[in-house]
Amino acid sequence: MLKKMIIASLLVAAGVQQAAADGKVYVKLPDLSSYTDHRAEEFLTEVVLANVVSSNCAGFEITDAEWSLLTDSADILAYGQLKLSTDDYDSYFYKPAFDALDKPGTCEEKGPGVEQVLSELAAQGGSRDPLPDQEKAYEEWRAYMDALESGASTPAPTKTKTK
Numbered sequence: 001m002l003k004k005m006i007i008a009s010l011l012v013a014a015g016v017q018q019a020a021a022d023g024k025v026y027v028k029l030p031d032l033s034s035y036t037d038h039r040a041e042e043f044l045t046e047v048v049l050a051n052v053v054s055s056n057c058a059g060f061e062i063t064d065a066e067w068s069l070l071t072d073s074a075d076i077l078a079y080g081q082l083k084l085s086t087d088d089y090d091s092y093f094y095k096p097a098f099d100a101l102d103k104p105g106t107c108e109e110k111g112p113g114v115e116q117v118l119s120e121l122a123a124q125g126g127s128r129d130p131l132p133d134q135e136k137a138y139e140e141w142r143a144y145m146d147a148l149e150s151g152a153s154t155p156a157p158t159k160t161k162t163k
Contacts, residue, residue, distance in 0.1 A: 026068060
């Protein structure tokens with residue numbers, strides 16, 4: 001039993017170090033429970049596009065904390081609200097967002113929307129600032145994301161493909 005606890009502790013510590021090495025920081029996440037059905041799909045499209053644009057378009061860069069707010073909020077919408085599988089999440093939301101980068105003018109047209117999305121997430125209780133205890137925040141975040149992902153499945157038959 002003690003051996004299992006030691007191994008588990010080492011794995012958690014390694015996970016925290018791995019996350020920190022990747023620049024992942026943990027922030028207070030918004031309450032997105034009011035976003036359901038079509039509104040959840042629309043906002044997920046906006047959040048994913050804001051992530052892709054801020055990561056790929058000069059002049060629209062964001063902080064590590066803001067990136068965490070975007071990506072974790074997208075996961076809340078995808079897995080928690082819409083119950084998407086990872087494949088559908090990628091196909092219906094990330095693929096179109098990356099495809100948009102191939103179109104001329106996307107950065108200029110969609111870049112200002114990054115701030116609007118971040119402001120909406122903050123209005124829903126999310127924070128752009130890292131939580132003070134990152135190790136504790138990681139443990140809570142990991143448990144929360146595991147619970148979200150375990151409840152995800154394929155979308156309901158009414159799921160519409162986004163642009």
